[in-house]
Amino acid sequence: MEKAKLQEYWKINLGYLIGLLVAWFLVSYGFGILLAEPLNAIQIGGFKLGFWFAQQGSIYIFVLLIFIYVALMNSLDRKFDVREE
Amino acid sequence: MDVQTWTYIIVGATFLIYIAIAIWAKAGSTKEFYVAGAGVPPIINGMATAADWMSAASFISMAGLISFMGYDGSVYLMGWTGGYVLLALLLAPYLRKFGKFTVPDFVGDRYYSNVARTVAVICAIFVSFTYVAGQMRGVGVVFSRFLEVDINTGILLGMGIVFFYAVLGGMKGITYTQVAQYCVLIFAYMVPAIFLSMIIAGTPIPQLGMGGSGADGVFLLDKLDNLHAELGFAAYTTGSKPMIDVFAITFALMVGTAGLPHVIVRFFTVPRVRDARISAGWALIFIALLYTTAPAIATFARLNLIQTVSNNSYTDMPGWFKKWEKTGLLAWMDKNNDGKIQYTGKNAGGGDPFEGKKAEITKEKGQYGQMLMSNKPTDNSNELYIDKDIMVLANPEIGNLPNWVIALVAAGGLAAALSTAAGLLLVISTSVSHDLIKKQINPNITEKSELMFARIAVGVAIVIAGYFGINPPGFVAEVVAFAFGLAAASFFPVIILGIFSKRMNKEGAISGMLSGLIFTAAYIVYFKFISPDMNKPEFWWFGVSPEGIGTVGMLINIAVSFVVSRITPAPPQEIQELVDSLRYPKGAGEASAH
Numbered sequence: 015m016e017k018a019k020l021q022e023y024w025k026i027n028l029g030y031l032i033g034l035l036v037a038w039f040l041v042s043y044g045f046g047i048l049l050a051e052p053l054n055a056i057q058i059g060g061f062k063l064g065f066w067f068a069q070q071g072s073i074y075i076f077v078l079l080i081f082i083y084v085a086l087m088n089s090l091d092r093k094f095d096v097r098e099e
Numbered sequence: 100m101d102v103q104t105w106t107y108i109i110v111g112a113t114f115l116i117y118i119a120i121a122i123w124a125k126a127g128s129t130k131e132f133y134v135a136g137a138g139v140p141p142i143i144n145g146m147a148t149a150a151d152w153m154s155a156a157s158f159i160s161m162a163g164l165i166s167f168m169g170y171d172g173s174v175y176l177m178g179w180t181g182g183y184v185l186l187a188l189l190l191a192p193y194l195r196k197f198g199k200f201t202v203p204d205f206v207g208d209r210y211y212s213n214v215a216r217t218v219a220v221i222c223a224i225f226v227s228f229t230y231v232a233g234q235m236r237g238v239g240v241v242f243s244r245f246l247e248v249d250i251n252t253g254i255l256l257g258m259g260i261v262f263f264y265a266v267l268g269g270m271k272g273i274t275y276t277q278v279a280q281y282c283v284l285i286f287a288y289m290v291p292a293i294f295l296s297m298i299i300a301g302t303p304i305p306q307l308g309m310g311g312s313g314a315d316g317v318f319l320l321d322k323l324d325n326l327h328a329e330l331g332f333a334a335y336t337t338g339s340k341p342m343i344d345v346f347a348i349t350f351a352l353m354v355g356t357a358g359l360p361h362v363i364v365r366f367f368t369v370p371r372v373r374d375a376r377i378s379a380g381w382a383l384i385f386i387a388l389l390y391t392t393a394p395a396i397a398t399f400a401r402l403n404l405i406q407t408v409s410n411n412s413y414t415d416m417p418g419w420f421k422k423w424e425k426t427g428l429l430a431w432m433d434k435n436n437d438g439k440i441q442y443t444g445k446n447a448g449g450g451d452p453f454e455g456k457k458a459e460i461t462k463e464k465g466q467y468g469q470m471l472m473s474n475k476p477t478d479n480s481n482e483l484y485i486d487k488d489i490m491v492l493a494n495p496e497i498g499n500l501p502n503w504v505i506a507l508v509a510a511g512g513l514a515a516a517l518s519t520a521a522g523l524l525l526v527i528s529t530s531v532s533h534d535l536i537k538k539q540i541n542p543n544i545t546e547k548s549e550l551m552f553a554r555i556a557v558g559v560a561i562v563i564a565g566y567f568g569i570n571p572p573g574f575v576a577e578v579v580a581f582a583f584g585l586a587a588a589s590f591f592p593v594i595i596l597g598i599f600s601k602r603m604n605k606e607g608a609i610s611g612m613l614s615g616l617i618f619t620a621a622y623i624v625y626f627k628f629i630s631p632d633m634n635k636p637e638f639w640w641f642g643v644s645p646e647g648i649g650t651v652g653m654l655i656n657i658a659v660s661f662v663v664s665r666i667t668p669a670p671p672q673e674i675q676e677l678v679d680s681l682r683y684p685k686g687a688g689e690a691s692a693h
């Protein structure tokens with residue numbers, strides 16, 4: 015594998031990481047903490063939205079983020095032929 | 100059958116399973132002992148990680164803690180799950196590619212320095228011992244409450260079980276017992292939660308029930324907020340902690356989780372890099388099952404408690420109230436002699452019902468048959484004392500569930516405590532036999548004697564942990580903040596920088612680790628031990644409590660590392676190549692087969 019290609023692989027990986035970590039930050043620190051008060055004005059079922067993100071929603075989205083990353087990287091590994099057997 | 104008999108049967112059966120697994124999974128080499136031969140399938144590893152991670156505190160105390168803290172309790176929910184995103188994205192795959200046995204291995208090799216390795220070993224041992232003492236105590240508490248054996252006997256029994264499977268099977272034995280322990284603990288947690296949700300919210304799914312309504316059609320959380328306002332407690336769904344502190348604590352817990360050696364080492368046990376990524380995902384699914392149920396239990400239990408006790412006569416209290424009164428975990432002091440229970444918070448003239456941290460029950464009974472205490476009453480209107488742990492422990496009785504469910508909760512608490520203890524003990528033993536003896540004192544040691552040293556080290560660690568369980572230092576609760584703060588301020592940044600910055604050198608890493616550690620330790624020691632009366636928001640730096648200071652320590656670590664690494668020589672060529680090889684699952688250096 016030539017160096018330039020590996021560097022490209024790493025750059026794409028970093029792009030994925032930044033995107034997913036922004037989402038990670040947004041649902042927990044953003045919706046669950048910093049914006050919790052304004053979001054609490056919205057009520058869905060018996061949940062105030064900010065409270066829901068802090069005690070339920072952020073956790074579901076954390077799980078989702080990991081599986082999105084797994085899927086993205088599995089296809090990236092194949093594309094760049096760095097997938098282990 | 101009575102609860103006692105059921106508990107003996109169920110706890111006995113689970114212990115037999117753990118022992119059988121230990122015999123089946125005997126470790127034959129150091130590789131099997133340290134990382135289960137790196138052959139654990141990702142789902143299995145995810146399950147083991149979940150049991151490893153969820154301790155006696157998660158199982159017994161967390162729902163109760165949230166029940167009393169309301170929104171502020173979210174710091175634990177987000178903090179103890181969000182770290183897995185960091186693990187999956189920033190740590191696990193690269194450490195698996197590195198492919199050695201321990202976290203100090205990585206720090207020592209990446210920073211080509213035995214000083215760095217030694218600092219890492221000391222941190223790993225300190226963090227793990229801090230944690231394990233609490234687990235042993237948890238084992239003793241469960242035994243004493245459910246089987247009515249003495250706490251110390253309970254701890255000795257627990258030590259015996261862990262000794263058997265950790266010494267025999269090492270990581271291999273621990274992994275497969277943790278899988279069994281996860282199944283026991285999650286079943287034990289979910290059964291009462293589902294029943295409670297049916298009774299209070301009319302749905303079997305607690306996560307939905309929490310946002311649902313009772314028979315009267317009023318949403319449970321709204322009802323709870325109203326009751327809190329009425330009785331003078333801070334609102335349940337909005338916090339009373341300063342936002343900056345909530346932010347800092349959540350962050351410190353997240354990066355602390357991602358930096359805890361007993362969690363990281365689990366990702367060395369899977370066969371491939373992509374398995375490390377997905378196994379973090381599985382781990383978080385298994386953890387999320389409990390962590391999204393806990394706030395629902397917290398809501399149900401809080402509502403049920405207030406509605407049962409508030410302004411009602413003591414003589415009308417249900418059986419569970421009187422049962423738990425005998426343990427001193429629940430206490431009522433009839434200060435105004437009206438025979439009714441007044442339960443009030445600070446905003447309505449309430450507060451602590453009496454002086455002292457625990458209810459000191461006496462043998463005498465009051466005119467309504469209530470247990471009397473020797474504590475000195477306070478002059479506020481609150482009459483009720485509740486220990487947070489009973490919110491989970493008393494659930495089956497509150498829901499009128501059959502006796503076998505109560506026994507199941509005991510087995511679940513033990514599974515949670517034992518699985519975490521075993522994972523921690525392995526980190527301690529590996530640090531000694533591998534990072535100290537093999538890597539520093541005697542590199543020529545044979546495989547066979549290294550394995551023997553590993554087994555001896557586990558044995559010694561169990562004895563020390565048991566000693567601390569039997570004679571708990573008064574500061575156990577305080578030092579938990581230490582474990583996370585130190586992991587956040589030391590391991591997390593040093594590993595991340597080692598992977599993502601090729602320019603990071605040993606001078607930067609060591610000075611960063613030391614400055615992060617010293618700052619965090621000094622801050623916690625000052626506010627927790629030297630001047631506990633100063634431990635208030637107005638004295639905290641930047642408004643951050645000792646629980647959240649690891650966040651600041653981490654930032655200091657990163658800043659110092661960067662500055663020092665830029666004014667000292669770049670790391671040698673082969674280290675830069677090592678970093679390159681970490682970044683690709685295959686190519687640029689093959690995956691290490693250990």
